[in-house]
Structures are given as C-alpha cells and as structure tokens.
Amino acid sequence: MNLHTFKRGIHPPDGKAFTNQKPIEILMPKEGALMVFPVSQHIGAPCEPIVQKGDRVLLGQKIAEAKAFVCSPIHSSVSGTVKDIKPMLTPSGAMVQSIIIENDGKFEEDPSIGKETDENDYKSLSREEILEKVKNAGIVGLGGAGFPTHIKLNPPPGQEIDSIIVNAAECEPYLTTDHRVMLEKTDRLVMGLDVMLQLHPKAKGYIAIEVNKMDALEAVTKAAEKYSNIEVIALKCKYPQGSEKQLIYAVTGREVPSGGLPASVGCIVDNVDTVLAIERAVVKNRPLMRRIVTITGNGVKNPGNYQIRIGMNIKEFIEATGGLTDDCAKVIAGGPMMGPALYNIDVPFVKTSSALLCMTKEEATLPEERNCIRCGKCVGACPMGLMPLELNQDALAKDYDAFEAHNGVDCIECGSCSYVCPAKRHLAQSLRITKRTVMGIIRARKEAEKNGK
C-alpha cells in the first residue's frame, strides 16, 4: 500500500486500545440538568443571545444569533427554560457570557428543524441553499479549531477549490471518535463529503485515514465505491498527520504557504465529525446540537465513546459514565499533545470538545527541565522545519526580533519538540507564549505601516 505522509514528525504511543473497540453510546442530559451555552464556541466574534431569562425554549431552537461575518449561531440541545444569562467558566479557562437552560427532560423539538427521518434530496439544492443551511446550523470545525464552516466552504472568488479533504487521520493519541464514526456512520460520512463536493463540482473528495484504523479504512473504501469523485487515502501513522498543513501535503503534495490558508492551494479540510454535522444540517435540516466525545485514560473508570449534547456539564457527564478513579490527577479537554488541561471540570461541553483524557498522578507528573544538550532531536521532529532549540533560546532571552527572523510564528504548537526532548525542556510552551507576543508586535507594526501611508 502506498502510504502518504509529511516530513519529520514523531511516533508517540497511541493509547487508542482503551476505546477503539467501544461502540458509540448515546448519553442524554438528565431532567433538571442545567445546560450551559457559551456565546463564543468558535473562532470569530461572539454571537448575541436572542432569548431572555424565563423564556421557554425548544430543542433545536436558535438561542444566539450570528451578527458578525466570522461567527456562528448556537442552538439549544434540549427543551426547557432559560434560567439565566451570565458569564460562566468554559473549558478554555475563560469566563464567557453563557445562556443557561434547565432541561425539562421532554426533548420537545422546535418545528423549524427537520425530523430524524427526513431525507432531503440535496442534489436538487443550490449552492446558496446548502451554504445557508450549514451557516444556520451553527457548524464550526469540530476537530478543535472551531472555525465557522460556512466561511471555509465558500472561499473568496479567485480561489478555485479542487480538493476537499476529510481529515480522518486522528493522529492525537487516545482519541477514537473519528474511528468509531467511520465504522458506525460510514454512509452518512461519505454522503456528507458528497454534499460538500456539490458546492465545488470540479473538486475531488479525499478521505484521509491513518492505517492504524484498518477496519475503518476498509469500511469507508467500500462505502465510497459508488462515488466516482471520492478517493480514500491511506496515511502513515505519524503525529501530527492530522494537522491541516501536514495533511494537505500528505494528500496533494502541496505546501500551504507560510501565513496562508488551505484555500490558497485549492484545498478545504474538514474533520470527520464536522462532515457528519454538515450531512445532518443539509440532508436532515438538523442544527449542531450533539457531538461525539471519547472519555479515556487510566484516570477514568469506564473509558468509552459517547454521543453527547453540547452544553452538558462535563462533571455530570463523567459521573454518568462511572466517574474518575481515585488516583486521577489530570483531566485534559482533548488529546495529550494539544488538549488543554482543565483546572475545574465543572464546565460545559462546547462545540469543539473532542475528548476527556484522564491521567493518573504518575502519568501526569512531568519530568524536570534540564540544560539543552543540543541533540537536535527537536529539529528532526518539527513538522514545520523550525529549530525549536534556537526559538526556545530566543523566547527565554525575550529576543522577539530573533524569534520572528527564525520563523517562530510558523509554529503550529503541535508539541512534537517537547515530546522528543531528552532534556525535557518546555519548548512548545515557550514557543506558544512568545508566538502570541510576536504576532501582536507584527500586527501592531502592520497597523502602523498602514496608518503611515
């Protein structure tokens, strides 16, 4: 088999055996549960609440509207009463204005949304109708980035899309949701890609899967047979294979220019769960209200894959699955390479929550940082071709000019450098922090140049 991949990268232990054989279970919020919907669950401007305290809302009803261009609306995932609208803690650690709804347990559906049994003939829909459905459904990149999908699907004129790639690499260790979706909702996923291809009829569709999911690869290949313009791509197992730029390179051989977007090389990349959400929005007229999450690791009693309602409380969810073990010391929202650690699990699931990785104290304790021994392993690991050891020195010296000259802003924060470092230096951490500062400096400089003219 011809395996596609990118340059450099790392091979962390994949930890997927915890849950990759566990079918997706549906876990609904309990009656009386408080659902929390932060108005900012995406990249871009926050949306504005269109319900008020005391209102009764139905399942699927839009509760916050997207007014800005880069924005995405939010829908209630239960029926019930709006209890309050106030700032609440979110998984990112920030306090965000949130709509709090008490679940009445009836799951009474809003008449504006379609039935589960609906099957729209999407082939007869126009491009504008499809985009409108995706926008109204509140779909954002569910892989973690949270970029509003309707904007991604509709790049500015002049950027011809010839490849639409479903990111099914799932290269983050421990995560298995994409794997399970591909096995259990195979036809739906392929249909979702077909919907996207209808927006760009000249484009070819690719479903790119790492070969550690052979059963999924076979299932999807079979399901894609009847579509002449969809090809399944087998990827080598390597982290960060699922990083957008690395994936595009693996599939098409093209390099997204530094600072550029996938559309500039004719590509659209969307994650498995996002494509499924597009299919539900267009074919069934159902907005984004649920997602698939993995709860896994040695710190949880019953690892598994669950279909949950967005807005559910993470603490209550964990308890419903059987709870954490006594020695659980760290809960990560996402995978171990890029997911932020939660300092408080009393937060809601948002659109971009992909997993909860629970680690024991022994696993979570990081080794002590030592002198750089210049082994060069980080240089050999960086998928972006950077020299993390040098950027780390720039960062520690707060030499922002050098950091910029050494292309530090191209860092994708994948964490490969920190992973391989035998001296256990906090490379990715220092790069991430300094990258923010330097990007601010660059923005300010551009702003000043503009004003100067």
Add this chain to the structure above:
Amino acid sequence: MENNLMVSSTPHIRSKDSISSVMRDVVIALIPAAIMGVVYFGARAAAIIAISIISSVIFEALYQKAAKQPVTVSDFSAVITGLLLAMNLPSTAPFWVPVVGAFFAIIIVKQLFGGLGQNFMNPALGARAFLVASYPTHTTGAAFGATSYGVIGALDATTQATPLAQIKEGAITVTQNDLINALVGNIGGCIGETCAIALILGGIYLIARKVISWKIPVTYILTVFLLTLIFQVTGIAPNRVPVYELFTGGLMLGAFFMATDYASSPVTPNGQIIMGIGCGILTTLIRVFGGYPEGVSYSILLMNLCVPLIDRYTRPTIFGAVKKAKEAKK
C-alpha cells in the same frame, strides 16, 4: 479530588528518552572498545580508564558544589568524558596524566563555559590536545614503547605508536595481515582507538538506538576513504592504503564517538553532513601533509569551532517557504 487537578502546558506526554538514558547508551556503546583496550594493553589500561572516569566525576561534582548548582553526575555525562579521555591516552601514560586531563576537560572546557550542552568543543578532545601540547613525552610517540611503567602488554607489538607514524616515515608497506590486525585492534595506539570492529559495533548500536545520526560518522569515514584513494592513485601519497587508513589511528573512535558529541556538533541534518566531510578532509590532509602522524583529534576540534557558523547556514527549509520565496522574487 476535583479541587486538586494538575494543570500544565501541552504536550502532556513525553518520550521516555532522558539525558541519562542517552548518555547511558553512549557508555554502553563504548564498553566493547574499552574492554578490547584492556585485553590488548593489560591492567594498566584498566587503571587509566578507572582513574580518568573517577576524577572526571569528582571534578564535576566538586565544581557543581562550589558553584551551588545541583550535582548532576548521575546523568553519566562526566562518565563519558572520563571514558573518552582515557581511550585517547596511551596505556603507558603516568597516572597523574588522566587526572590533569579530567580537570581540563570538566572544569575548563565544560563547566566554565556553562556546563552540560554548553561546551563549544569536545571536552575529552580538548583535554587530549592540552595534554599532547603540554606533556608530549607522556602522551605521544615517545610514550609508546616505554616499559618503565611496568606495562602488562598482551602482545609486544601493541606498545607502539599508531602505525600511521611508520607509514608517514615511509617505513612500512601495508600487507593484508596488517589490515586484519588493524581491524581487530592488534596494533599500536591509544587505549580505546585500536579495535576498529568494537568501535564500529558501538557506533551501529548508537545509530540503531537513534542516539546519533549516521550522517557525521558515515560522511567522515567516506571522505577519508575517498580522499586517501585520490592521493594514492594520483601518486601524491602512494604508500597510503585507503582501507587501512580507516582502521588505524583514532578515526573510528573519532567518527562515531567524538565528532558526534551533541554540544559541539551541528544540530541540522545538512550541517552534520558538512561536519563529517570537513572532519574527513582535515584528517586526511593532516595525516598526509601535516607534522603529526594522526589528525583526527585536531580536525574534530577545528570543526567544533565552525559549528555555530555551520548551523546558521544549514537551517532546514521551513514548511511553506517555497511559495514565500517565489513570491518574493516577483
């Protein structure tokens, strides 16, 4: 429990490699050659190795105590320096020589420049160069063959300087027998440099364990071979046999264990190739045209000094830079 959740920046998992695991691998890789050194040169070689390692570790610990730094001798880094230093000394050296060498390697070359990872040249080689310059009678040609220290040589022939010295004087012509002797280490030289097979085995172990890359040793050895071949064929140095040159002197020890020292070799893949080629050219030039019979240690030290420059001009091309460069041309 929930109130005591640990938080840290990503990534939350780290590889099992650590400084001590890497250094331990280097020690393991050096052991076969060190054992062969003791087999050929006797108990005295073992004593030199022991003195060198122990004094390196003690100097490192003393310095770190005095500088109020955490004492890190358990990471095997000082052990490697001591072992490499001993392997670069003749078995006939007086016992104070490795002590002085260890002081120079650990205190002057390593610690005064910032300790682990900060030394701009290989500490063991720096110390060797210091010893050769300061005490030539105890460390070079004259030291070999001396019997006043009670050498328990396994073979008479081994208490001699490297055969490269005789080749230089045009005293011998290389036979097939010489080649086999060089491969197994039955020749004169420093404690750790004679048994080519043991050194190659150690080198392969390091490459297989991904402790070092193949780039420096392979390009180094290949360059010496090709350049010597050119000199032989063109008649510039007709008595030099390329294969023999590879297995004599300190080439194998230098290529696998000295030129690959992390702190004093390039971190970029292309830089490592330049390092290997540069060392190879300098070694051959010194052997053929220089005043010394052997050029491995000086060629590596000279290339060590070029490393910051090499690293600067061999950065990897960043992902997405292709387009950037094209646009800039427009």
